Amino acid sequence: MNTLRVALLGCGVVGSEIARQMVEHADDLAARVGARLELAGIAVRRLDRDRSDTGVDPTLFTTDAVELVSRDDVDAVVEVIGGIDPARSLILTAMEQGKSVVTANKALLADDGFALHAAAEKHDVDLYYEAAVAGAIPLLRPLRESLVGDHVNRVLGIVNGTTNYILDQMDTHGAGFAEALEEAQALGYAEADPTTDVEGYDAAAKAAILAGIAFHSPVTLADVHREGMSGVTASDVASAKAMGSVVKLLAICELAPEGDAVGVRVHPAMIPREHPLAGVRGAYNAVFVEAEYAGQLMFYGPGAGGAPTASAVLGDVVTVARNRLGGVTGPGGSWYAERPVRPTGETVTRYHISLDVADRPGVLAAVAAVFAEQGVSIETVRQRTEDSGDAELVVVTHQATDDALSATVRGLTDLATVRDVMSVMRVEGE
Numbered sequence: 001m002n003t004l005r006v007a008l009l010g011c012g013v014v015g016s017e018i019a020r021q022m023v024e025h026a027d028d029l030a031a032r033v034g035a036r037l038e039l040a041g042i043a044v045r046r047l048d049r050d051r052s053d054t055g056v057d058p059t060l061f062t063t064d065a066v067e068l069v070s071r072d073d074v075d076a077v078v079e080v081i082g083g084i085d086p087a088r089s090l091i092l093t094a095m096e097q098g099k100s101v102v103t104a105n106k107a108l109l110a111d112d113g114f115a116l117h118a119a120a121e122k123h124d125v126d127l128y129y130e131a132a133v134a135g136a137i138p139l140l141r142p143l144r145e146s147l148v149g150d151h152v153n154r155v156l157g158i159v160n161g162t163t164n165y166i167l168d169q170m171d172t173h174g175a176g177f178a179e180a181l182e183e184a185q186a187l188g189y190a191e192a193d194p195t196t197d198v199e200g201y202d203a204a205a206k207a208a209i210l211a212g213i214a215f216h217s218p219v220t221l222a223d224v225h226r227e228g229m230s231g232v233t234a235s236d237v238a239s240a241k242a243m244g245s246v247v248k249l250l251a252i253c254e255l256a257p258e259g260d261a262v263g264v265r266v267h268p269a270m271i272p273r274e275h276p277l278a279g280v281r282g283a284y285n286a287v288f289v290e291a292e293y294a295g296q297l298m299f300y301g302p303g304a305g306g307a308p309t310a311s312a313v314l315g316d317v318v319t320v321a322r323n324r325l326g327g328v329t330g331p332g333g334s335w336y337a338e339r340p341v342r343p344t345g346e347t348v349t350r351y352h353i354s355l356d357v358a359d360r361p362g363v364l365a366a367v368a369a370v371f372a373e374q375g376v377s378i379e380t381v382r383q384r385t386e387d388s389g390d391a392e393l394v395v396v397t398h399q400a401t402d403d404a405l406s407a408t409v410r411g412l413t414d415l416a417t418v419r420d421v422m423s424v425m426r427v428e429g430e
Ligand SMILES: NC(=O)C1=CN([C@@H]2O[C@H](COP(=O)(O)OP(=O)(O)OC[C@H]3O[C@@H](n4cnc5c(N)ncnc54)[C@H](O)[C@@H]3O)[C@@H](O)[C@H]2O)C=CC1
Pocket: 009, 010, 011, 012, 013, 014, 015, 043, 044, 045, 046, 063, 065, 079, 080, 081, 082, 083, 086, 104, 105, 106, 107, 131, 132, 135, 188, 189, 190, 191, 192, 303, 304, 305, 306, 309
């Protein structure tokens, strides 16, 4: 039987699981590929760590990633060190030398995916990255292959496990933000710098990758409107609960109803508890794809964690290995549609606005007048009066543009009777 040799870059949460699964299931993988998949080496930052749990021959570890990807006896490279550099240069070096690449690196793909695809095409090698978006869930391959004959209009969902875990812990156990984040880190869900998760950069990178593939148009992180979830308070979560909703960090990629502009955004939103996304718990992810002919499809499963992510990486490794044995490469990218990016101000959603106001006559009328001035229609108003004589006014609007809502918030801030605009959150899913 032939042997294909794989260089693994990184042996952290994901890398150690890839190594472990490759060793544990070596015979099955060989039978499925038609060749043995052998680890040629594993690039790590430090050699003094105990990695015996992977079952890997300790002599395979090296701190020289450049030498490893350049070796003649390496057929494919798996990059799971993360970040932009040196991941980018290592991948490019591997491709220049005829090696196919599998990566889980959404930050790099959202920054430079087109250049990486161009390099793969130029050097006639594969580039696969199913693990980069929504962890174990098969999503990119269905979009790239199964749905390529259809016309996708919208991709919407939860694509970050860490923030979903935090929001779920806040909602169901009343947990604090910091405590829930620490747990998510300990469970291997968070990025090396968890700000990436919490401030929505990770979800935004995934949204850019999804939009690019779904709409066949080049979309990068810079095109994504991004709001993180660090500003979501216990009171927002409670307020959502009171109106039968839950707060989730959503990624939404959509084609404008008219014209061909693409809008891509990541932000916290309140969604009704009966919506399927509301039931997505812990570090699970769920993504809806709305296509013209297929209708609505839902993809659901573990979105983060070492073992699930390694499962998606190994699926790609097997594909790359099969392609190599067959002397072919898989389908590359297709970004022929140069769609403009819709300005954020034109995004249309409903809003939940919470105001700290003085409880006296005329306040409600003054507040309502500001909404009316900007043409923002109010759906419901709820008031909670405190013993101190202050009141919390919660307004939910009908659909309005971001621009109209921003002008409304400015108008509310200027009102003498409004002490504070405590929170402004989008409402989705109805
Ligand atoms: N943890 C998860 O649930 C998921 C992670 N990913 C992606 O997978 C990649 C890896 O993530 P994790 O394993 O969680 O991160 P990690 O931080 O646990 O592992 C990365 C490892 O790479 C090593 N490393 C960094 N620079 C290196 C270099 N120049 N040479 C050799 N080793 C180097 C680090 O020492 C660390 O052990 C990232 O791109 C991440 O975004 C994707 C999906 C899910």
